[in-house]
Amino acid sequence: MGIHDWARAALGQSLDTAKRDDFSEELALRALLSAVVERSAQLRPTDDLAQELTFLADNLDPERDYGFMRP
Template sequence: MSATEIAKRHFLAAVEEAEAAGLGHDSVCRSLLGLVVSKYLETRNVSDVQSELRFVAENCDPGTDFMFMRP
């Protein structure tokens, strides 16, 4: 099992649980993002975490290729 498969399974369970509790997926996504950032900060410096988040934010459009994927 890959890291992505493990994360996806737990993410989907958290979203389902939040929605069942009437919280909606937005609040659980925000909470999970905060937990990810906190975990990153245990072993990475702030500028590195910011860089990671910036990369994800700048490349989150599913209709756009990543720069490194273009010929």
């Protein structure tokens, strides 16, 4: 199992727990994201983390075309 597979499995388990505790999936995901960013900020330089988060936010749309991609 790769690290991304592990992360998806851990996320699924966390969401299952949140559902059992009557938290909405959206609320649980927002709380998890905040916790991950908070913990990451303890381990990584702020600028590095901010750049990664900006990249992820800028690339949320799976339908987006990029200038360097061929049709």
